[in-house]
Amino acid sequence: MNFSSDNVTGVAPEIMAALVATNQDAATPYGEDRATQRLQDRFSELFENEVAVFPVVTGSAANSLALSVLTPPFGAIYCHEVSHINLDECGAPEFYTGGAKLVTLKGEAGKISSADLAKQLATAGTGVVHRVQPAAVSITQATEAGTVYSLDEVRAIAQVTHSHNLKLHVDGARFANALVTLGCTPAEATWKAGVDVLSFGATKNGAMAAEAVIFFEPELAASLGYRRKRSGHLLSKMRFLSAQLEAYLQDDLWLKNGAFANLMADRLATGLAAIPGVELRYPVQANEIFVYLPETVITELFASGFKFYRWEPGGDISLVRLVTAFNTQPDAIAAFVETVKSCLIIP
Amino acid sequence: MNFSSDNVTGVAPEIMAALVATNQDAATPYGEDRATQRLQDRFSELFENEVAVFPVVTGSAANSLALSVLTPPFGAIYCHEVSHINLDECGAPEFYTGGAKLVTLKGEAGKISSADLAKQLATAGTGVVHRVQPAAVSITQATEAGTVYSLDEVRAIAQVTHSHNLKLHVDGARFANALVTLGCTPAEATWKAGVDVLSFGATKNGAMAAEAVIFFEPELAASLGYRRKRSGHLLSKMRFLSAQLEAYLQDDLWLKNGAFANLMADRLATGLAAIPGVELRYPVQANEIFVYLPETVITELFASGFKFYRWEPGGDISLVRLVTAFNTQPDAIAAFVETVKSCLIIP
Amino acid sequence: MNFSSDNVTGVAPEIMAALVATNQDAATPYGEDRATQRLQDRFSELFENEVAVFPVVTGSAANSLALSVLTPPFGAIYCHEVSHINLDECGAPEFYTGGAKLVTLKGEAGKISSADLAKQLATAGTGVVHRVQPAAVSITQATEAGTVYSLDEVRAIAQVTHSHNLKLHVDGARFANALVTLGCTPAEATWKAGVDVLSFGATKNGAMAAEAVIFFEPELAASLGYRRKRSGHLLSKMRFLSAQLEAYLQDDLWLKNGAFANLMADRLATGLAAIPGVELRYPVQANEIFVYLPETVITELFASGFKFYRWEPGGDISLVRLVTAFNTQPDAIAAFVETVKSCLIIP
């Protein structure tokens, strides 16, 4: 009954089992173990191309490490104004880059548009010493609004990005949820569409604490190992991090978990949208629902034990966010919808 | 048979059990969960004083976060030249402090002396704008040489440190091993002896990836939460990190594990020292042994399946490091000694 | 005939004379000379309070050094979106603060409003570790639009700033021009209105390369000396920098120069505004004029030898910026107006 976030969840049983299974014998530390070595092949296979993979424990670390190799200290990173890197990481990208600037773009439903990006870059002052120098574009897939960039949208952004000699980073904290919606291959969703670096999230979708920075041009990653160590993100018992990622990929667990979360979100959204007086804020394309609810309903939901965030508190009506996950109970979905109905539909 | 390091070990069964047990229900993320809340009390009780505790996944993160609140960007940190922060963290303290300088001291057996420290600080240029400003002293307990600072030594260093208005940090990656040797309380080994901040290690002694920054003056820690987040070290599913630390303290597991590792080291050292032609480099006071062995012996040991590092490769004789751990097999100790004996003692 | 900027000017004769006069005998370096010592008293007298003064050679250095002591690495600085610190210093504030974030506000005529500031700060997430922490507000006086904040406006911004425990910085690259317009004392324009730190500009108003960071609470400046040295801004022959500032204050040269530049701007603005087809963009309150001119006129002006910037190139009509200075020739003003007239008024 907790729809606050997908990070309130525990660990998927398959992943916990992998951790237990990994706990045998000694292993070479700092990523020189076999599980970590296997990851390179495993991800290269998954993405149909040779990639460089760096496991870390948080999405903030993944994003910031990725951006730190794309952006010089005097660089600029273009991103949506509500992006996690801009709003929710306490300045991590600025820290890791040595003081780069995040230049924010507005955009409906959590998305930046290639047109707005092109417009901004056209007057950014490339080559002018007084101005921070455009270096990277970062988009979030799925977005903070629970929407998903179409492949055409990604391609258009990548085209603008590359035409200005910038690199394209994707914050994929909910990449599995996005990929399920896109219905394409991981390769199609990333480097084939022009993505240069991906923060590949697993924590929100069933891992304990596991993300991976994935470079589609491995040579871009030359300094990443040093930067990861220097930021305290090179685990000595790395195999326990790598084991999570291996289990996450094993038998498409990541896609199954993502698909289930999306299904639950779709069911919840459909149920709510059918109720008069309830309005969805954005199309529901992944596992997050933004919905306007009367405060009377919100009060009743809280009283019934549901947990979630008022995203934008209003007067009579507030915008709330509901997040589903790999282990959401279908019963909880039904109960939530029923509770709302009971408040709003006069029998 | 792997004596390379205590970080080649897996996870202590009690800690793995705690992780499994934690994996139930949803929990508030980012450390607002109950397990993390309990840690504050648990550590305050352990140290007989109110402390501020910040769990992180690596010792490098713990050390650098700790030092970053003690040292301004134009500050200097005094440490042993072979300390982990100076040699083995790829510049993490410099990164986290925004460019502070590590000023290194020599010293036998991995220890700095209060006299050398006093001498250095006397000519450090405090208040002179041309010079980096002394801000912190960092010692390692147990040291990189497998020795342990006596309480008198800690107190003397703390006295010099504080008389210059600096703060004293202890890198306690092997704090349990040191404490067992000291035979005193955690409080006596730290704040009662003048320690201001401790990196409390658990990973090398049985955790999966868990350390804690412990401030004995909680007000010193005001900015730590932001710095941890900003460096990507605030885990969303923090309870799985806190659970490791809780289990680590539960029923004195940490001390039992440390005592066992020390015992194995003592047994190994005693066995080796009794063999003619074998010379210990430092007193063995924790779980690390530095010993000179003929290369012929080293070759035989490797051939027999033992793993360890040549610390200082020599010609005929090299210095090797042997590290024991909470799960070292007594049989492996005996086998190692026997192998050395078989090479060196002509029957 | 060069209205491009007030930094295209040379050095005021009084200041050049002071440099020549200073060039005698030897002097203690690094600001321990008498001229620099005198500055402390001279500025304290000028501001009717004890201040701490740090001369530097550029406004970017002054601004960034000032902000670096007000803002932790995880802090946020609130400023206008077109402010120099945000747009024109290649990320200097981010560099000096170790990665703080500049949060930008919109606002007519180059000014932020206290109401907008209050609104932003109300939702800034103070105390929330995920968010950068509000630390400073920076306004520009006179603004980048050639306008001047009224004392009431400054006071209102300071009130909001201080009510959130932030500090207020003023970028006074054109402080003399602003003060002349305000017609109040330096103290009234700064600390009496709630300003905590001022970048006191002199270069644009007649110095060779001289600005001063002025702290109205001297204890705030404790680390400034180290930060200035560390950034390479502590001149060995500091007396030649201090001498510029002394001469700048001597006999109110700074106010005379500022008043003259303002007068020239007023005359130019008045002359232009009287011409049909010419429209001023902002009220002219200092020494900058933003005016819409037809491209035909702009072409003619360039052909006649006038220099200035197209600020916002348009189609038929562009916005241009004209800047007057302490040594603007009245004849050039008249000639400029006449040229515009000759293009637009059919005889």
Next chain:
Amino acid sequence: MNFSSDNVTGVAPEIMAALVATNQDAATPYGEDRATQRLQDRFSELFENEVAVFPVVTGSAANSLALSVLTPPFGAIYCHEVSHINLDECGAPEFYTGGAKLVTLKGEAGKISSADLAKQLATAGTGVVHRVQPAAVSITQATEAGTVYSLDEVRAIAQVTHSHNLKLHVDGARFANALVTLGCTPAEATWKAGVDVLSFGATKNGAMAAEAVIFFEPELAASLGYRRKRSGHLLSKMRFLSAQLEAYLQDDLWLKNGAFANLMADRLATGLAAIPGVELRYPVQANEIFVYLPETVITELFASGFKFYRWEPGGDISLVRLVTAFNTQPDAIAAFVETVKSCLIIP
């Protein structure tokens, strides 16, 4: 009578004259003026090769900017333990590089040896993520001990430096004094001997505040313009900085000034060395003399109005430093020697 340093001097008359002469008309700011443009050609001609030149106001800025493009944040800079960058710049290289580490070497007479450097680099851990990565070597020419590296010494250091893929920086705060001693061309003393970047000093040898970063591989300097701006070192009225450098090179003023300072130092050293009880610490090869003097003599010298630093205070005898400059009075030299004589030679 002030032998404290060569930075206690004023401005050479030729350079002051150039500043006065430059003060005419308006000029494009930020280095787009003609004087600054000419410098590129002037220095390229001087060094017999195309170089990239960046004027700045201090040696600390020159050194740190140079090192910041040679060294990543996780890099190491090898230098002498008494080098200015290590001891006297309050951590400026660490600041500008984003936290690189200065690894110090000992060495007689202020010089590092290529052999020691080779030894250090052999065990530096190149390619090992735990270790900061060797990136640059920085030597000082003339050294802090008033000695001069021979061309053979520079070449040997450069050879070691380049064989490890590092770059060689020279802190040439007293480059003119060194060059005069070497008796070779500027090209021979720098890029022909393997120097990659030079901090070309002028301030100590007659300028007001002028140094230049000179890249012998211009492509290395790609980011320097941004870094200079971002650090607040791009002067708006740059022509007044460039004019100093132009005048400094004009008619070999720099070499004349350097030769004169060296001559004065030689005369002073020769005079002192002839006195029984006086011992020179290092060979005098530039314009600095380190000499042991009895405290009774030091007291008498101070009483007679001479100024200089006790470099290493002792008991009865201290090491003092005497620095000559372009404008040292020959009479002062004679008087100093006579005063020492009068104390030590019993008539």
